[in-house]
Amino acid sequence: MxxxxxxxxxxxxxxxxxxxxxxxxxxxxxxxxxxxxxxxxxxxxxxxxxxxxxxxxxxxxxxxxxxxxxxxxxxxxxxxxxxxxxxxxxxxxxxxxxxxxxxxxxxxxNIFDGPRFGIRGLRRLLNVYGRPLLCTALKPLGKSAAELAELAYLCARGGIDIIKDDHGLANQRYAFFKERVVRCSRAVAKANRETGRRAIYCPHISAPSDEIAGRAMFAKKHGAGGLLVSPGLCGMSAMQKVSENNALALPVIMHPAFLGSYVVNPASGISHGVMFGQIARLLGADATIYPNYGGRFSFSMDECKNIVRGANVKMGKLRSIFPCPGGGMTLERIPGMQKMYGNDVIFLVGGGLFAPGASVEENCRYFLKLITKFPLTLPSPHRVEGAKRSSLPVG
Amino acid sequence: MxxxxxxxxxxxxxxxxxxxxxxxxxxxxxxxxxxxxxxxxxxxxxxxxxxxxxxxxxxxxxxxxxxxxxxxxxxxxxxxxxxxxxxxxxxxxxxxxxxxxxxxxxxxxNIFDGPRFGIRGLRRLLNVYGRPLLCTALKPLGKSAAELAELAYLCARGGIDIIKDDHGLANQRYAFFKERVVRCSRAVAKANRETGRRAIYCPHISAPSDEIAGRAMFAKKHGAGGLLVSPGLCGMSAMQKVSENNALALPVIMHPAFLGSYVVNPASGISHGVMFGQIARLLGADATIYPNYGGRFSFSMDECKNIVRGANVKMGKLRSIFPCPGGGMTLERIPGMQKMYGNDVIFLVGGGLFAPGASVEENCRYFLKLITKFPLTLPSPHRVEGAKRSSLPVG
Structure with missing residues (x-):
């Protein structure tokens, strides 16, 4: 052998x-x-x-x-x-x-197909180039499927590229999975027809292990453009099977819920870059969500850079993926974040979009305007980091 | 509602x-x-x-x-x-x-069936009362299926009740899963015919998520008497589905691999008792393996007692389960452990059985003799702890 x-x-x-x-x-x-x-x-x-x-x-x-x-x-x-x-x-x-x-x-x-889309594929799918992507989460838990769909419509109208379920949305009676998927997918499709954009809705499919594939297929069939998976909740292997399922062939966004204990203690566990970068890619994530530095969580700027490195470091044919920092980000922080992350990043703003004083749609437009003000000549630090490769010996 | x-x-x-x-x-x-x-x-x-x-x-x-x-x-x-x-x-x-x-x-x-056997059911299945149960692991990785089966035979002859795969045995070419299961199950059955005991062989089925059920069914069909599952490796929900599968109806032993990061830092994560006791029972474990105090791992005696409490605390109709301390235990430590754990415990001795100077079968006999020397009047501290219940308010 x-x-x-x-x-x-x-x-x-x-x-x-x-x-x-x-x-x-x-x-x-x-x-x-x-x-x-x-x-x-x-x-x-x-x-x-x-x-x-x-x-x-x-x-x-x-x-x-x-x-x-x-x-x-x-x-x-x-x-x-x-x-x-x-x-x-x-x-x-x-x-x-x-x-x-x-x-x-x-x-x-070779065990792994890896990210099906990665940075380039996701840009092609969404038809967005030369700027960061925009993402938001449908919330709060407790809203009806109709209310969440209305929100999805406004966000897509306002220019958000990726509209995902909050990861606390499962199959609760307030907005059962199937009704939510049908309504939100339709709402985003309607907005896309009006704007000419290609925004996608990504429902959360971290179900019990025998129902994940069924929910994912239902989502695909009813027009969801991507999937949100929390491997800490539903299993890493289960996520790999979803991302590699050719009958689905949808982008997969990874959420870090329940995985924090691996990274939060700097003297034990697994590094941020391995867990949310390298392992995320093994599982087939096209984008990896994590709490940004300076938000309501505790990740440092260096730890976030470590994730960017893990998302881009050479791993055979496995594609590079988008870091997707979130976690209490407000619109005001976007320019500073863009300076650090460059263009190949997905900005996830949740509750911050609902700041009083303007409509959700207007807030989204402002969000989009903020990030497109920045020219392409900004440095992309993680591209540079990625090019450095790991200092590990080559096997 | x-x-x-x-x-x-x-x-x-x-x-x-x-x-x-x-x-x-x-x-x-x-x-x-x-x-x-x-x-x-x-x-x-x-x-x-x-x-x-x-x-x-x-x-x-x-x-x-x-x-x-x-x-x-x-x-x-x-x-x-x-x-x-x-x-x-x-x-x-x-x-x-x-x-x-x-x-x-x-x-x-009500979402959970919980442990199918629990302490009483596993005793009934194995027909062992009034003493701790004995468990060992087939190892090391690298041995052939025939060699592992020979070891399983000797351990079952020597009086071990539960002979499980080492959790590093998956489906490697040294001892492919199917051949290993067939040979080890037969070996234990042969020993049982000779001894009149009811020892069980428990293969490790922590496979990729789409293969877990298949491996478990294969094991059942070919005479495995129980299953070893590592939910940190194959997913918690996947373990729940295995334990609740009525076509299997086998005892399930939980291994803590990859879950340590939740417990090892005392100021964060999840307590030992919740992870290896309460959650183990939600997942349907009948026995929960963890590293004993004083071995080569770092759990303290209090943390081990916390697991025993979680394995026994009242949780609706969910059965109490066996704590299964292991991790570098040697035969010399058994009497002290029995004093702390009482009778409702499974002693897991792996490498310690292979100490030089005597045959594996003789070492097993010595092991069995050690624990049966102790009368039933020993205190069972975790029964007392369990009776105290949690101090949490009742919902």
């Missing part, structure tokens, strides 16, 4: 003294593979092939070390759940270890 | 000053429901029904406060993903908030 000697790489950050961190790096090689007493392994194939290898180990800062560990590609069985398990399964139960980056080998990347 | 005024309760621990924690508790009420500017909500049904309510707020210790927040049951749409979202979706992205306990209402508990 040509792939049997292929290896992939995970860069871990390990906190503690040098000796403790090095011992822990060596421990990870066993814990994530054989989970078996080292002294009982013997000297054969299991030791030489199955067990992870510390490929490099160096100080990251005064309190932590960076260890690159390689694993044989075939221990993943070439399936997402076991890939996640090798990267971080058991050691998620240990403090002071953080997954900083992953560098997957060709045979593993 | 009789259920429309029903509410359920989540106890959060919030870290910070009193004023900041109280402000955050009030913020959670909005963040987890409408995610909309408070001043724009108006005074109608959405404010009175949809938004969460702070039911109590008090100091937990010098650095944190305990807030019980109630939510209308019907905002969950009576589906697991949206229930998880209301409990902790967006606020997982914030530091300094921890879910300490959940108290679900009847209409929400």
């Amino acid at each position: 040509t792939s049997s000697n292929e290896r992939f790489y995970v860069q871990y950050r390990i906190f503690g003294t040098k000796n403790a961190a090095l011992a822990r790096a060596k421990h990870i090689c066993f814990e994530q593979t054989v989970e078996f007493p080292q002294e009982l392994i013997g000297g054969g194939y299991i030791r030489s092939h199955i067990i992870g290898r510390v490929e490099s180990f160096e100080a990251a800062d005064k309190k932590s070390f960076s260890a690159v560990i390689s694993y044989a590609a075939d221990i993943t069985g070439f399936e997402l759940p076991q890939l996640l398990n090798v990267i971080f399964g058991n050691i998620s139960l240990l403090p002071a270890i953080r997954v900083e980056a992953i560098n997957l080998s060709p045979s593993i990347l | 009789t259920s429309s005024n029903e509410r359920f309760y989540v106890q959060y621990r919030i870290f910070g000053t009193k004023n900041a924690a109280l402000a955050r508790a009030k913020h959670i009420c909005f963040e987890q429901t409408v995610e909309f500017p408070q001043e724009l909500i108006g005074g109608g049904y959405i404010r009175s029904h949809i938004i969460g309510r702070v039911e109590s707020f008090e100091a937990a210790d010098k650095k944190s406060f305990s807030a019980v927040i109630s939510y209308a049951a019907d905002i969950t749409g009576f589906e697991l993903p949206q229930l998880l979202n209301v409990i902790f979706g967006n606020i997982s992205l914030l530091p300094a908030i921890r879910v300490e306990a959940i108290n679900l209402s009847p209409s929400i508990l």
Whole structure:
């Protein structure tokens, strides 16, 4: 087998003294593979092939070390759940270890179709070039399907490109999924006929696992132009199956609900860039939603830049995707955000669109005007970041 | 609708000053429901029904406060993903908030069949009473299906009750799932014929989401006596569907892989008892594996007791389940563990069974002898804990 000697790489950050961190790096090689007493392994194939290898180990800062560990590609069985398990399964139960980056080998990347549209495909679909995309969320929970559809219509009229369900919209009696999808899809289609634009409505399909495909197909059939999926709620593998379903062939926007615990503690878990960038792309996200720096959540500017990097870093043929910062963004912040993110970004403004004093449609127009005032000559920092690639060894 | 005024309760621990924690508790009420500017909500049904309510707020210790927040049951749409979202979706992205306990209402508990066997049912199935159950894991990854089956035979001969796959066994070429299941199931059946016991083999079925049901059915058809599921790898909803599948009707053992980030930071995430006790039961686990205190992981004795409490606390008709501590346990530690856990526990010993100097079968016998030396009059601390119930208000 040509792939049997292929290896992939995970860069871990390990906190503690040098000796403790090095011992822990060596421990990870066993814990994530054989989970078996080292002294009982013997000297054969299991030791030489199955067990992870510390490929490099160096100080990251005064309190932590960076260890690159390689694993044989075939221990993943070439399936997402076991890939996640090798990267971080058991050691998620240990403090002071953080997954900083992953560098997957060709045979593993082959498991994934990746983002179907990515940045270029989504622009083509929406026919929007040379500026950031605009996104909003239909809310609040408790409104009827008719009320949400009216809102969707106004937002599409006002120039929003992507009108998604709030991720708290599931199949509640206030606005059952099917009625909501039919009404909101029609409302956006009507606005599109009036404006000549190609705005899309993206319903939230994070249903129980046996109903996800059905909801997604219903949405497709009734004119939804994309799908919102929260893999923390409905499962990462379930999201992969939705994005790769050729009968759907819709853009997929990923929401971070319930995934925050992986990233919020800087000395453990998984880096922002891996979770909301690299893993998002494995799952087939075309855009990845996360709370922007300076909003009501706690992500720093550096953590947001890390996401942009993960959304763009070279991963075989997997497309680059849109970062979609949101979380309490107001219209006033858009110019500053555009300066940092450049053009290849989706601005998600929710409640901020409903600020008093103007209609929703007028607020949307103002929003659109704000971002189109900026010329294309602005720097696109994440393009530059992406070009730098990861410092990980190539497998 | 009789259920429309029903509410359920989540106890959060919030870290910070009193004023900041109280402000955050009030913020959670909005963040987890409408995610909309408070001043724009108006005074109608959405404010009175949809938004969460702070039911109590008090100091937990010098650095944190305990807030019980109630939510209308019907905002969950009576589906697991949206229930998880209301409990902790967006606020997982914030530091300094921890879910300490959940108290679900009847209409929400009705979504779940819960553990099919639980402690009593699993004892009946295995025909083992009056002592802890014994469990081991087939490992290491890299062994062939024939080698793993030989190991399964020896363990079943030696008196192990539950012989599960190591959770790193998926569908790798060393021991493909189907061959492994057929061989290991046969091996355990053969040992059972020889010993008169009713040991079970539990293969790991955390496959990609469209293959889970197929693997589970294959396992059932070929004589597996139970299933091992890692919801962190294959999705919580997927696990619920497996456990509730009446065509399977097999005991389900839950593995914590990839879920550690929710619990390892004491000032954020989800408590051990909620994740590995209460949520495990919602997903239908009959036994919940976690790393024991004092092993190679970091859980404290109190955190382990918290799991035992979550495994036993009253949750409507949902059965109590077995705590299954493991993670580097050696035979020497069993007597001390039995003192803490009492009889209603499953001791998981993996690599420790392969200690040099004796055969696997002899080690298993020694293991069994160790735990049966202890009389039934030992205190069962978690039964007492369970009887205390939660201090949460009843919905």
